[in-house]
Amino acid sequence: MSVLRIAVQKSGRLHDESMELLKDIGISIDNGIDQLKASARNFPVEVFYLRNGDIPQYLKDGVVDAAIIGENVLIEKGEGINVAEKLGFSSCRVCIAVPKTMEYKSIKDLDGKRIATSYPHTVQMYLEEQGIKANLHIINGSVEIAPNIGLADAICDIVSSGSTLFKNNLKEVEMILKSEAVLAVSPILDEEKQAILDKIQFRIKSVLKGRNSKYVLLNAPNDKVNDIISVLPGMKSPTVLPLAEEGWSSIHSVISKNQFWDVIDDLKARGAQGILVCPIEKMVL
Numbered sequence: 001m002s003v004l005r006i007a008v009q010k011s012g013r014l015h016d017e018s019m020e021l022l023k024d025i026g027i028s029i030d031n032g033i034d035q036l037k038a039s040a041r042n043f044p045v046e047v048f049y050l051r052n053g054d055i056p057q058y059l060k061d062g063v064v065d066a067a068i069i070g071e072n073v074l075i076e077k078g079e080g081i082n083v084a085e086k087l088g089f090s091s092c093r094v095c096i097a098v099p100k101t102m103e104y105k106s107i108k109d110l111d112g113k114r115i116a117t118s119y120p121h122t123v124q125m126y127l128e129e130q131g132i133k134a135n136l137h138i139i140n141g142s143v144e145i146a147p148n149i150g151l152a153d154a155i156c157d158i159v160s161s162g163s164t165l166f167k168n169n170l171k172e173v174e175m176i177l178k179s180e181a182v183l184a185v186s187p188i189l190d191e192e193k194q195a196i197l198d199k200i201q202f203r204i205k206s207v208l209k210g211r212n213s214k215y216v217l218l219n220a221p222n223d224k225v226n227d228i229i230s231v232l233p234g235m236k237s238p239t240v241l242p243l244a245e246e247g248w249s250s251i252h253s254v255i256s257k258n259q260f261w262d263v264i265d266d267l268k269a270r271g272a273q274g275i276l277v278c279p280i281e282k283m284v285l
């Protein structure tokens, strides 16, 4: 029987959330990361623990069938590899930054300059699009220090909170791309592996929808129910149930996490009382 081989980062920023996602979709892995490969107990999956930067090549070579990886690494090294699903964690952006003291007006100011980066292909593509020629210095880590030690005039690296740039007296001047963790898939999957992947994707969608939603319960006098449900989306439509107390109802609904606080304010203003908000584990539509 076919087994789908999934790569996850061995250690680093993606590891814990990748393992949590596998657990949430019901894939239990027995052994620890000391072994570089582990089998799932209850699903036709093998997990390979690899370096993030090595994963695109393993996908291309067909050594693994799928992977949880930063989209930025795929853009750098993963030509031809498909993104099956965005996973909603490890959000960051790849940016060009220069010393705060540099007077920067446009990308033209980087013509002929030295740029330190771990993402040479990504920077090169961006510069070519803009008709700029620069000298790239490839460094594997601590890129932000390069201008301070005279190694480069600018850098291109991952930015999230911006605190690493700030600490190194740099300012962000160009955003090349946005990234988050994704489920990447090898372009060569046979039918049986594709069927396993389809199941995994279906489960991931259910978990992500659950993570992005809240279950809301509230009480309201009957004469306010219509006004309240007019601002509630719900999966199909809100549930309205009578309370034991005459003249009152309980309303249940599902709200997207993004709209959550605005909707709650609106509900209170329309007379909702005793509002309860619960997490949703999975949402199957």
Ligand SMILES: Nc1ncnc2c1ncn2[C@@H]1O[C@H](COP(=O)(O)OP(=O)(O)OP(=O)(O)O)[C@@H](O)[C@H]1O
Residues within 6 Å of the ligand: 009, 010, 011, 012, 013, 014, 050, 051, 052, 053, 054, 069, 070, 071, 072, 073, 090, 091, 092, 158, 159, 160, 161, 179, 180, 181
């Ligand atoms: N500061 C950050 N905030 C959010 N996400 C980040 C941040 N830094 C990196 N990432 C994302 O996490 C991924 C893994 O980063 P991490 O630093 O753990 O590994 P790495 O050193 O790039 O790779 P390797 O596993 O090959 O050592 C990156 O490719 C990026 O998608």
Ligand SMILES: O=P(O)(O)OC[C@H]1O[C@H](OP(=O)(O)OP(=O)(O)O)[C@H](O)[C@@H]1O
Residues within 6 Å of the ligand: 013, 140, 141, 142, 143, 144, 157, 158, 159, 160, 161, 162, 163, 164, 165
């Ligand atoms: O904008 P911030 O929130 O400060 O995050 C950005 C920093 O995070 C990453 O480094 P990481 O901590 O992964 O170290 P590394 O260079 O050793 O990978 C990235 O390479 C930046 O240096």
Ligand SMILES: [Mg+2]
Residues within 6 Å of the ligand: none
């Ligand atoms: Mg890093």
